[in-house]
Amino acid sequence: MNAYQQKGLSLIELSVAMLALGAVAMLAVKLLPATREAVRESEVAPRVVSTHAALEGFAFVHARLPWADADGDGHEDEDTTIGLLPYVDLGLGAPLRNASDYDFLYAVYVRPDSADPRLDTALTVRRDRLHPYLAAGLPPTGAPRALGVANSLDLCQALGTAQDQTFSTDHVHIASSTAQEHVAYLLVDPGTADRDADGSLFDGRNSPNAATRTAFEHPTSPISASNDDRVHVRYFNELRERMGCTGVIAASGHAHPNVETTLAIFRQAARDYREQLKVVKEMASADVLGGASDVAAAASGIASASASLTVAIAATMNSYGAKSGAVAVATAGVAAAAGGAVFAAMALAEKVEIEDEVEDRLDELDDLIDNQLDPLYDSVRNNVRAQDALGVFDDQHP
Incomplete structure (x- = not known):
């Protein structure tokens, strides 16, 4: 062998190495968004949990859910069902924002009934809705009777009624290609970019430019090239159970009135x-x-x-x-x-x-x-x- 000859990679070996590097690069490109998404979720999740707890606490104290914040001052604005989170009224120290420092959107279910309080499901309104069936008077006559107090029991009643109401696109709901349903409230993380290129950070059904403003993406909707939002919801029955409504309603709305009757x-x-x-x-x-x-x-x-x-x-x-x-x-x-x-x-x-x-x-x-x-x-x-x-x-x- 010539002393000046040096051992190197053959073309085949070089090709294999390049292919391996290309595969690694492709894998990194695919995994990087998922990794970033996982990091983002880990940073946002505790804030979402704290917000749910604050909303539940507000419901306990005020017997209703808050309206949305229309102007960004941290306070609820009456008749606003879709807007920012009223973080000041909830006792939170700062607005609810994601890892990219973008504000969450807050939407709440409001479906009033002025004729019959028992059917009213305006969750942002404190109202005497629990009217147990009572027989009263001499001779007694039986009928649903208002007891004159509006408190958390009446919010429990509204949540139970809302669970069974017919679906209407006029009120806040989540939707996918196969299903749609109402929820008590929802929080929308706008992600990091305007992936559907409509001029809003909120993508798809979450966008203010969407055809139906009361519709929002289902929580199971996957992250895609046109949507990087995350939707967090509280279903009616979930909030009802979180508030401990079932046992108290059974006693206050049924057992005790039955004894009186x-x-x-x-x-x-x-x-x-x-x-x-x-x-x-x-x-x-x-x-x-x-x-x-x-x-x-x-x-x-x-x-x-x-x-x-x-x-x-x-x-x-x-x-x-x-x-x-x-x-x-x-x-x-x-x-x-x-x-x-x-x-x-x-x-x-x-x-x-x-x-x-x-x-x-x-x-x-x-x-x-x-x-x-x-x-x-x-x-x-x-x-x-x-x-x-x-x-x-x-x-x-x-």
Whole structure:
């Protein structure tokens, strides 16, 4: 071998090396956006969690969700359903921004019903919506009744109602190519660039230039060449469970009102029974009067039979015993009349006893109604309203 010859790479080896470097470069190009996205998500996720917690806390305190911020001052602006997050009102120290320092968008579900508060789902409005079915009055009438207090229970009612409402594009919702549904509220991270090139950082359905302003991308929508936004939502049932609504609604909206309704019906039933007993007492009193008449009649029969006996005895004496048979007949008449009087007296005593027993039952029923049942009903009625006034307890918050 020539001393000046140097060993190097062959063309084949060089080609293989270039191919390997190209593959690595392509892989890096593909992985770099995903890596950046993962870093961005890791930085933003804690802020989103804190914002959800702040919105839940606001809902507990105010029994509603906040309106959006229309002018960027950190405060909610009434009738604004889509805008910036009202971070000052939520007690947050700074606006909600992503890793590129772009503001999130906040949108809230507002679907009012002025005719029927029970169907109202304007989640930004505090309103008495929980109207449990109650039987009240004498005689009781059953109907859904407003209890006069608007608190977190009424927000729970609105969230439950919204879950079952028919879909409408007029109100805030998320959508994909295959599905669309309403949500309680949503937060939109605008990403890092205007990928759909429409003049807004918010891409696709999230853009203010979109055909339907109330529609937003579904949280499962993938990052693509035309969309790098991230949508974070709270569904109605999710927020409802986070607030601990289910157990409290079951007690305050159903169990306690059912007890009040049962007592209202029972209270009326007791009064109806009292009226029936009064009729029975009147009948018993009439029977006593009738029994007294029977006794009087029996006494009159004894007197008449005794007179007949006297006449018979006199006739027998005048006829020197010829009419002694009449004495026997008259004596039998006196005995029969006396027996009738005894039976009449026994019947009268029984009727008086029945009258006294009915009177005792009436006294007991009066005591039950006036001193036990009515106070118990009033107590339960007050407890139902007091429970409604308490709303959802803070210590039930998960």
